[in-house]
Amino acid sequence: MKKALFKVMVKINNAILPSLYKKDPNHLSTWQKALLGYRYWVLTNALD
Incomplete structure (x- = not known):
C-alpha cells in the first residue's frame, strides 16, 4: 500500500513539478533545493 502510494x-511529480536535471545543486535557490530533496525522498521510497 505504502509503495503504491x-x-x-512519483508519477504526479513527473507530470507537475519542474525537472532539475543537469543543474548544479550548489547554484539552486532554497526552494529548488527543498523540491529536489522532496523528489528524491519520494523516489527512494517508491523504489524500496
Missing part, C-alpha cells in the same frame, strides 16, 4: 506520487 509513493509510485503514484
Whole structure:
C-alpha cells in the first residue's frame, strides 16, 4: 500500500513539478533545493 502510494506520487511529480536535471545543486535557490530533496525522498521510497 505504502509503495503504491509513493509510485503514484512519483508519477504526479513527473507530470507537475519542474525537472532539475543537469543543474548544479550548489547554484539552486532554497526552494529548488527543498523540491529536489522532496523528489528524491519520494523516489527512494517508491523504489524500496
